[in-house]
Each structure stands twice: as structure tokens, then as C-alpha cells.
Amino acid sequence: MKKLATMLLAVGMSAAIAGCGGTARTTDGAAQTVSTDGSTSMEKVIGYLSEAYMAENSNAKITYNPTGSGAGIQAAAEGRCDIGLSSRDLKPEEAETLDGTVIAIDGIAMIVNPQNPVSDLTIEQIGRLYKGEISNWSEVGGSDAPVVLIGREAASGTRDGFEAITGTEGECKYTQELTSTGDVVQTVSSNPNAIGYASLASVKDSVKLLSVEGVTPSTETIQNGTYKIQRDFVFVTPKDKELSEAARAFMDYATSEAADEMIEKAGAVPVKR
């Protein structure tokens, strides 16, 4: 019994020592930490990129704070993070002081309930649906049922991208404005008359993926631009401040060909070079 206690104590102590070592190392490598902050839609992409990067560079540490595109851009502008993450292009007034580097493309998929017979829409039809000009599915080849429009909250990167591409900024007659992609997918899967939009990466089998103007969203169609509803994933950095060495190295990695595989794994589409 006594022996066991001693052993436990020894194990505990060595763990504690190892723990101390660990802390010491991170303090040592504080300069190696790269903080990223922003778009929640980019979570998967950043997750895969940083995991692969950290596996290769054992002393680097990439942190990610999911706050949303607006907050990420602001954080980059205020110097609260090394790299801001935005799932929309910078606005002109933001671009005055900030640089945006596109690292990947995200396809915004149109989803409907599996019971819905409609399988293809044009961008014009989608725009008219969301503006409320088409309010019955029969007008676009579906069954005689009211259209239920599911969208994201104001200033969500996905909503911003979707409304800009379909020309419906500020005119959407949403039935529901939900605060996460998961909620959109869940709601569309439970309402037979619903239509929604979500990142291609997060679309599940519980909903039906629509083709747009005859093009089904996929890596290929997004990269070659034939699938129209797509947006950029952007790294945001301040113009007037030199990036730290570690942040520069991570950015070089993220824009290199080596990162393409990880971006694909994350469900987004790499930039075509």
C-alpha cells in the first residue's frame, strides 16, 4: 500500500515537473505564437491548416478565436491578433489600412428539404425567392406550397456573401434568421417548404443540395468559377505594421501549394494558381 502511494507520488511529481517544462517551453517560444481571430465559417480551414503547420513546426503555436468576420477585421486593425480572418472581402474603408490575402474559396450551397422536388434554380430565381417576389414553390417547378426563407443573422459573413452575389442586399424577406450554419441545416431538414444557404463544407445528408444554373457545387466548379455562389476566405493583416516572423511563416504556408490538401480536407476550395 505504502509502495503504491510512493509510486503514485513519484508519477505525480514527474508529471508536475513535465508540466513545468511545458510551461517553460511555451514562455520560451512566446514569439512563436501566431494568434488568429475572426470568421466562424473559417474554423475548419484554420483548424486543419494550423494542425498540419504545428505538426511540421513543433515550436509554433497557432491560436484561433472564433468571433466573426467583423470582429476579426477589427482585431487585426487594433493589433489584438496577428492575423484577422474574414469570410468576406474587405470593405473599401477597411482596405485603406488593412491588407487582405485570399487563402481559400468557400462555396455557398443552396439547400432545400429532401421532400422538395425542385433541384435546380437560377441566381435570378434565388434572388426573387429571397426578395419575396416568388412566394410559392410551384412558380419554380415545385409543388403548390409556400416558400419558407431561412437565412443568417445580419452581418454574418455567409449572409453578406449570399446577398451580395444574388443581388438581394437588405431586401431579403426572411422567415427565420438563425445564428449558425448548423441551425440553418437543422431547420431546413425539418421544414418541407424551407430553403436555406450554408457553407458547402457543412451541408449534411439531411438536406438536399441544389444545383445553381445547372452547376452542382463542388471543388471543381467553385475553383473554375462556373458555380456562381462563392466567396473568399481572407487573411487580414495591417498595412502599417510588419508581421511577426512566425505569422509571416504561417501565412507563407497557408498560401503555398502544400496547404491545398488541408484546405480541401476542411471542405473549402483552394485558390487556383
Add this chain to the structure above:
Amino acid sequence: MSNLRKTADALEKAMNAVFTFCGFLAVAFVLVITAFLVISGVPAIGEIGIWDFLFGRVWASTAAEPRYGILPFILTSVYGTAGAIVIGVPVGLMCAVYLAKMSGGKSAGIVRTAVDLLSGIPSVVYGLLGMIIIVPLVREIFNLPDGANLFSAIIVLAVMILPSVISVSETAIKAVPKEYEEASLALGATKTETVFKVIVPAAKSGILTAVVLGIGRAIGEAMAVMMVSGNVANMPSLFQSVRFLTTAVASEMSYSSGLQRQALFSIALVLFVFILIINLILNLVVKRGGKNE
């Protein structure tokens, strides 16, 4: 001996200081929150104009020409809370009567445990159940295109305020002197008559406290209503998607910037004023109740 006493005295003094500090800490938190809300909430109201802000009917925070009218949110919060009270209070009150007067030992124990559990369920779970069960159910029963609306939110809120309504009114009912009840029964009144004509009026101030607590809980709830109300900034109507004061702040905060962000703080300030008023009313009710007895 005197040394011992000295250490004891010192300890006593130190602990006194700690207690006092902790006591004032709570006050400090309230003051800091109030100051923060006023400082960050007032500028946007000034910029938008208090009339346009409080009574504007259109909220379009990200439009090319943004408009910040929060009347839809205020009315939704008021209607939603009122609806929850209309449904929740009678149910809660009768449950409290059952617990205090009608039930035998064992079944009361089961009900009370259930009520306690109900109060411990996190609001996100209420929201999730509402989203998966109530929203589709409301859609089918009322034959609507979509079930995420004010009505669904009211149902969820009504369930959420039950625990506080039940426990406070049960305490109030139990505090009614036994003689009242016995006298009423001896005069030939039935049990139901006794409950509604003697016990409930006698427990009036306690029940009012329960109602005010329920209002406080319902008006401050964000997570659950966000998941069932649809969150579109419409003027409220029972079967339309609506947005509450709380959800207006919560749903846009993470992505907001500039005046939009400041306006969200202003909404929080309005909500805070609402809560303050409710607390004042609660204090009045409790005080008056105390005087009557």
C-alpha cells in the same frame, strides 16, 4: 494568553475586512455594469435620436442606409413576456396549490423534484427541444408555412418561468394561517372555494412576487427564444417570426461594427432599464406585502 488573544483579534479583524470586501464586491459589479451600459449605450441613442431609436419601426442595421428602430423588439419582448405570464402563471399557481394543499406526501415529493429539475435545465436545452418539437408542431397544428414565431416563443417561455412561479407561490400559500382554511371549510365552503376565495387572496402579495419574478425571467431570456422565434425584426404578431430585445443583442453582436455595435449596447441599456423597473416593482410588492401582514 494575551498573545493568543492578539492573534485571534487580528484574525477577526482580517475576516471582517474580507466579509465587508465581498459584500461591496457585489455592489461594485452592479455599479460597473451600470456605468458600462450607460457609457457605451448612450452615444448611439444620441446619434440615432431617442425618438427614432425607441419608436422606429424598422431595424436594418446592415443596410446601405442603416436604420435603427427598436420598437419591434420592445413590443415583442413585452408581448412575449405577457403571453408567457398569461399561460405560465395560472398553471404554476394551480401546481403550487396542488403541492401545498391537495397532494399527499409522496406524490408531492415527486412533483417537487420535477419542478426543481425543471429550474435546473439550461436554457439552450429548452431552445433545442422547442426547435425540434414545438416549432414543427406549431407549424402543423396551425397549418402555417413555418412554426418559428412569437407563439412558439411564448410556449417555451411559459414553461421556463414555471419553476420560479411554482416555488414562490407555494411558499406564499403555505404561509397562509391554517385557521383561515379551517374556518372556511367549517362554514361549509368546498375545498375549491376555499382555495380560490380564501387562500389565494390571502397569499396575494406572495403570488404577485412570483409573477414579477416570472416577468424578470421571461424578459431576460435570450438563448431559448433565439432558437424558436425566427429572429426577423418584424412588428410582432402571434404567428410571425419576431425578434426579442435579448436576441437582437445576442444575434448581431459577434459580427457587428461601428454604429451598429453601439446600437446593440443601447438595446442592452433599454433591456437593463426594463429589468430595473421590474426590480423596483418587485421591491414595492414585497414591501407592501410585508406591511399588510
